[in-house]
Structure formats: C-alpha cells, structure tokens
Amino acid sequence: MPDPTTAGPAYWLRDNCPCADCRDPRSGQKLFQITDLPADLAVAAATEAADGGLEVLWSDGHRSTYPAGRGTADDGGDRRTEAGKRLWRAADFAGAPNARYRSPEADWSAYLADPAEQAAVLRAVQRLGFAVLRGVPTEERQVLAVAESFGFVRRTNYGELFDVRVEPDPTNLAFTAAAIAPHTDNPYRDPVPTVQLLHCLANEAEGGDSALVDGFQAAALLRAEAPEDFAVLTRTPVPFVYRDRHTELRADRPLITTDGTGRIREVRLNNRSIGRLDLPDHELEQFYAAYRRFAEITLRPELQLSFRLAPGDCLVFDNTRLLHARTAFEPGGTSQPPEGAGGRRHLQGCYADLDALASTLAVLDRRTAALDELAELFEGEGAGEYLGEAVTQAEHMLQAAALAQREGAPEALVAAALLHDVGHFFDKHSTGVVTGRQLMAGQDNRHSETGADWLAQWFPSSVTEPIRLHVAAKRYLCTVEPAYRARLSEASEYTLQVQGGPLTEEQAAAFAALPGAADAVAVRRWDDAAKTSGAGTPCFDDYRPLLARRMAER
C-alpha cells in the first residue's frame, strides 16, 4: 500500500481530485469550493491501484483515484517571469559572431499558412520578447490583422490603432521626428498593454532606425551590479501620468516588478511620463540614483539590437519586457493618408495582450501534439490487422479518406473518414475501453463513441459527430437497404451483431431524423468500401494540413 503522506498534503490532494463530481470533464473547472471541504479532512484509507496510481477514501466518504506520480497537469510555471524567458544581448542574434539565437522573423504568408511557423513566431515573442513578420501588406489597418491573428486588439484613448509619423500639432513625442530613448509604452495605463505591434508602411527618411533592448536583461544586470538599487526600484511605486483634453491617466507602478519569489516579471521605463514623486528626501535620492543607474544600463551599446524597419515589416513585442527606441530622423513633410504611404516615415501601431498570445501558442502546440499522436497511432497500432480484413487499420482509414476526397466531400467529412476508427486504437489499460481485438472477441468496444469523445478535444462536431454515428449508420443501412447488408463482409456481419444488430424500423426513422445522419451514412459507405488490399493509399502526413485546418474551425 502506498504511503499517502508522500502523495502530498490532504487538502492539496483533494483539491486536485480528478473525478467528474469534483471537476467538469470538459472545462476542467472545479465544481466545489475549498470551503465545502470539512475542516478536519483526512485520508481514511489509501490503496495502490493496478496501474500504480492511488485510490483514496476520504474521512467524509468521498473516493478519489489519482494516476501514478504526482503529475504536472498544469506544468510550465509562470512564463511571464524571467524564469520563462531567454535573456539576450545584441550579439546573441544571427549576424553577430557567437550568435546564440536565430533572428526571430517569418514571412507573413508562411505564418498564415503554416501553424508551425505561427507557433515559432509566437514562441519567440514569449521567450525572446519579440519577432518580426515580413511582407505584411503595406496597407492601412493591416496591423490589426496581425494582432487578431493571435489575440485581441486592446483599444485605448489613442483609438484602435495609432499612426506614428510627424504630426503638425503633436500631443506626444512619438509624433515628432525626435530621437526617442529606450522605453516601454503607456506606463500610465494599468493594466498596461502587454503586447505592442508596429507595422512599417513607409520608411524613406534619413535616420529613424529602430532599436530593442531586453529590459529583463537590463534589470538582471542592475540586480547583479547594484542589488540595493534593484530593491529600491522594485518597491517604489512611481506615478506615470498622461494628460490631454479628453484623457487623464495615472498609474503608480514600480519600474521593476517582481513576483512573490523575487523573479523579474515586468519592466516600465519611460521618463517622458514620470510624474512628481512624493517621498521623503532620502528616499527620493535613493530612487533617483537607482533610476539613473538602471536607465544608464539600458543605454549600453551591447544591449541595443539595432535594425531598420522596411515597408511591410511588422514588429511584435512584449511591452512588459522589451524597451524600444528610435533614432532621430529628417522629417519629410506631414502628409496625411492616403498620401501617407508615400510620405517619409509612417508606422501604424496597436496594442494587444500576452495572455491571448500565450493561449494561441498553447493551442497550436496542443494541436501539433495531437497530430503527432495520431501519426504515431497510424504507424503503431494502425499497422495491426483490421478486424480480419485484408488491409491494416491504417490502410483502411487512409483509403476511406481518399474515397471521400475523390467524391469531393467537404474537409470535415474527409477528416471524419480518416479518423472514424481511432476508437479502436485505445486499449483498456489507457482509456478503459476495449480494443478491436476485443470487439472481435464479442465485446462492443463502443469505438465510435470513444473515438468521437477523444477527438472532441481538438475537432469540431462537424468531424466528431459523423464518427460518433458511423456504427449506428451501419445498423441503419442494414435496416433500410437489404442489399447493403447482403454485401457486408463476414467480419462486418459478425461485428454487426456485437454492436446490436440492425435498427428497428422506429429506431431507423429516429436515426434518419438526426441532423448528422446523412454525413454519418456517407462516412459509413467510404468505411465499407475501404478494404481493398494493395490499393495505393496516401500517407497520414498528407492529411496533416487538412486536419490542422479542421482543428481551427470555430
């Protein structure tokens, strides 16, 4: 019997009970409050399960079953702190000797077409703090399309987007031709926008080059070189202010924010917007000395990654970490759109947030992992015999998909045909259902339900519901088409009986009335026809792009 004390403290263990009464299987949300648990909660009995997991009987009578090991269901830790980042200096990027990282950039059309490319760009923003998309059409408002590709535009008093170009009557230094030192944007906002995008529409001016500085690196250097200054900056709230006729923003935040364990989590640096601190004189002196030292570090040439934005480039960066700067330039007139694109320097920018970016990345990764898992299943389990037919399970499913494609079926039905039997791939050990082998031994493995439920983690109902109904479709066809039943192979006739035999007339009418009946029947017919030994079939990888598109269907 396992020692429950090594499984973790009682409240923690119970709070993570995975049973369906404690946690919604769909959303993973907990269905109880911590205060619903008795104050004297204790383990009454604990036994080791067959798979090495732990079965716990609680003092309040509840039973929990935990998988083996403590698990890391919510692994990854806080990716917003320095622990989740790769801190860099300018020389770390390709082009410099001893470069450690590829320059994080991608072509906009590749980013749109290829989930792996999109994931690489978003991961660069998450880990390095920035990425550049090339070839974004030099049209107004395209910057919004880039933001919407991974998240939600954060609207502010500047509007949905803002134009960075010389303005005749500027209310902000950004809208002049002056040089701007490394800074974060909108420090006077709380919550601050955590992602910034800058899309270059024109850049013909002399000067106006860009630079990025890793603010976490600068903060880490300050901590190493002057720990007391670092401490001052993390504990001193600084008033950041912005004011125009319709706006009066103020946020009181430290220049460096750390988490509860002292890790760097956010940087705000923007002298333009620092208001009047109201502190005792000795604290003002400490603060200004520390602030100056930090600002000087951000100006070190080895930290400044300099580049020039070309028309079509869209820079995406973490505004809680990266400082951005530009050199002064010769203003070339203050032309307004639509002539703006022909002007000297014109960027369009907008704000978005890191949480949605991280979510998009996690979902892309989850989908890639699911496709990898499917590919492995097709290679491994799929090589097994298909219920005594002359093809393997994988060949059978690939043939079904090819038949669907040949008939010009919509992608969702091609995907359903390809995946209709994945429920056969799981054995009792991992999923609690029986295998195809067990089906042939007389046990209904309900593989259509199992497969549909498992696939519903990633695929929409247009893919999963024909799969769920494809066994019922066979029983239906046997009822309404005697010729269909007569054509069944011996194995198929056998499994028909295990699956419950033909539907009654009443059941058949009810089935036909289901919204997904026609799709299920279509999948069934491809299923039945996909048993040709030696027929050339496509391979699983050919279907990855189609499956990825269907996963993304809303």
Added chain:
Amino acid sequence: MPDPTTAGPAYWLRDNCPCADCRDPRSGQKLFQITDLPADLAVAAATEAADGGLEVLWSDGHRSTYPAGRGTADDGGDRRTEAGKRLWRAADFAGAPNARYRSPEADWSAYLADPAEQAAVLRAVQRLGFAVLRGVPTEERQVLAVAESFGFVRRTNYGELFDVRVEPDPTNLAFTAAAIAPHTDNPYRDPVPTVQLLHCLANEAEGGDSALVDGFQAAALLRAEAPEDFAVLTRTPVPFVYRDRHTELRADRPLITTDGTGRIREVRLNNRSIGRLDLPDHELEQFYAAYRRFAEITLRPELQLSFRLAPGDCLVFDNTRLLHARTAFEPGGTSQPPEGAGGRRHLQGCYADLDALASTLAVLDRRTAALDELAELFEGEGAGEYLGEAVTQAEHMLQAAALAQREGAPEALVAAALLHDVGHFFDKHSTGVVTGRQLMAGQDNRHSETGADWLAQWFPSSVTEPIRLHVAAKRYLCTVEPAYRARLSEASEYTLQVQGGPLTEEQAAAFAALPGAADAVAVRRWDDAAKTSGAGTPCFDDYRPLLARRMAER
C-alpha cells in the same frame, strides 16, 4: 534666499523642471531623459522669486523656476490600493441601521445627461468598488454602451460580450443554474479584466439572487486575524487555468497582491480555476490553510451585500476587488435570443478596465472644476467695470452669449461669445499677463490669446479660435467697414489703438482668408452689441450644461 536643500533633492527637483524646454506644455511629457542630466548635477545658485517661488541656476547652466511650495501636481497617490478605497460591510449601505454610505446607484438617463451624476457613479466604482445603473434598456448589447460610456470594452475568447444564462452544453459553470460562491472573474487572464459589467435582461427565475463582497475588506480582515496567512497568500503565485478547444489560458498570480509598501492592491479568488500548485509539501499545507481561512472570511454573512438584479439593472464593478456570487435558481428553459429576453434569467456581461474609468472620472472632475472656476471669475473679477462701459465685465459677456443664442448661433459660438473676454480676468500675479485695467493704461494685454490658450485646456478649437481672433476681427472690421469704426465707443476706439489699430488692406485680406474668420467676426459683433446697461441677462449657471457639452466635443 531660500535654502535649496529644503526644496528637495537635486535630481528630483530638476526632473520636475516645468520650463517648456524640459516639458511639453500641452501633454506635460518630459522632453529629456534622466540620463541626459550630468552625473554631478548640482544647484549652482538659488534665489527666491517675487511670488515666493524658487529660481534655480544649475551647474550645467540650465535655469528652472518653480512655483511656491513643493506642489502636488500629481497628487492622489495610487488609487488602486486600499488607501484609495472605502472598505465596506453589508451594513454600511442604506437600508441597514447605521448605514454609512448611500447605495451607489443612478438612473441611466440621468447618468447620460448629467456629468455630475456620471461622476458620482464612476467615483462609487472607484471608491466602493461597484455601482448599479437602473433603467438601461433591456435590449441585447446595451451592456456595451454602458462600458463605452466610460472606457473600452476588453474583448476576450468569450467575445465582445457574454450571455449568462442556462446553456444546453455549458463549458463554464456560469452558464448553468448552479449556485456560484463569491469569486472574481477570469483569474486565468493576465492582465485580468479590471472592470466587469452585468446587465440584467430578464430575471424571472426562483433564486438567482446576487451578492457582492468587498474582497479588500476580506483581505484586510485576514491580515488582522492571521497575518502569517495573509503573507503566505501575497507571496504564493497560484496557477489559474482555463481550457476549451480554442483556448488555453494560464496566469500565475497570488490570491492577494500588495504594492511595494504592503498595501492591498488586487484580489483573485476563484476555486473553479485553481490549477495544481507545484510546491514543497510544507508550503502546500501553509497555502491551503491560508486559502481556506481567506475563503471562509468571504462567506461571512456580514460581508455579503445581497440584492436582486431587475431587468434594466446594470451592475458595474471592480473585478480586482469585489467578489460576486449568485444563489442557485430553477432554470426556466434554455431559450435563445431573440426569445432570450422572455426566458427566465438572462444577463449580458462584458469586461472593461479601471484605468479608462479613472481617466473619464478625472476629466469630468477637471471640467467641473473649470466650470466652478469660471463661475467664480464671473462672480468675482466679472463684477468689475468693463473698460469704462456701463456694464460689468460679467454682464457684457452674458449679454454677448444671449445675443448669440437669440440669433440661433451654434453652441460653440454661444460659448465663445460667453467666454470671449476671460483673458481680461487674469492679472500679472497669476498668469504673467496684464489686466483690463492695464489695457486702459495703454498696455496690450493680448487678452484674446491668453483667454484662448487658457480655455484650450478644456474647450475645442471651435470655441477657442473665435476667441483668439476676436480682437483681430475688430481691427479687420475697422478696415473693411468704415461705418463699424464710426460706431465704436470712446473706450473701444482707445483700445483699438493699443491693440495695433486697423489692419492694413493686405492684413485684412489674410484675415478674411482664415478658416475661422467668419466665426470670429460674428463673436465680435455680439461683443460690440453687448454693452446695454440694465439689460436683463441670463446668469452663468444657465450656461453650464452648454459649456459641459462643448467641453466633451472631440
């Protein structure tokens, strides 16, 4: 000579230099970097100015002039912490004995019409954490109009807005009929939405009542009763997670966030979304004991302000502070819109942010203060004689406004007529310009410029530019209309000379070509006609709503 050491540390003092080289007069943004200042910056000489202010010559040759006192230009401190709030219990609100606060509510139409009413509602959200608007039309998407009235809708994976009603296939406990314990929303988001709105479209179900709990109050009680538990909750990052097919959000944040000085700044509490903490066992035990104690405090009946949302009510609350809850209810079907409004319980919600809310409130307050200041000027300085005419300055300006109204002039020109001479109200002591008395003594006080510049803090150019040009308009009319000049009063003829005399023909043509020339001439004619002794005039307060509307013009 004042002691510069009492004026504050050198860097602080210099960083707050108010001169136009150091700080953009329009935006208040600083035009230099802290690293631009020499490392050995010092005060070379300091002298007391005539008005008690400080004039400083710096070691790098720069000169600064500071007003008397250290000033509190950016006063107010961090309004997001408990220091800027009024912590409450249920009995603090009207209806209970010993109530300390009026229940923060307002009628939607009054809120829209009256800036004071709007400011009261927004102040309640800022200080108490919530307010209720009554009579918001029970139409879909109206909740967005409420959010847009003070800020910007924060879009999320749930969309622009979300429907809270029983759903057939809920992915979230909110969309069931179950009771929900006091919680904050979206703790798995970072940045978390800081404002939530819930607009009631229908509430005919048994149950489904609402409750609010002041999470800052609960956290303050925890700190008082169990300081060690409070410390644990402020330093332990907790993984909050949410997952559906297109979303995978995770934020690692403490249940209670404090600022650098230990003040409560944010509360997150939502057991549904707490993921698996990965900590040493003794820390898990500490955390769960503290978490349970905190959650128990939030359930104390004396903290729960219970009420029932009626159709048309829109609750606006601070999602970083207030916990909201609902009782279970009997679901009355899952009807969809447009029949939704006839269903049993249907709320529409959306998210927004506190920074824009605070900005809107500050601007409303700033406008009210400006109107108060104008009212005082009309009462005080305005009672003085008007350049030797038979009316006071205030009577003159009120008459000009009344004449503009009588002619059906647009509001902007009525406002310009009313305020055209405010530049006369300032004397050299406070603004560096000369007064009307000085004008009569032969000094051009450039009151049109002064007035227009001062008013531009609040008013759009449609109001300020006719004022700026109204003296030029007089000089123009004297050139192009000999009869106009002949009608000038003796005082007016005298000031014409001080102001530069009639325009040359060339100047007159240039003036007539200005876009605002016609408006300025109109104001000038009302100005000239507004000198009737004893004519009944409206009072300043009659114009406050009109002025408030013009201030809000974009």
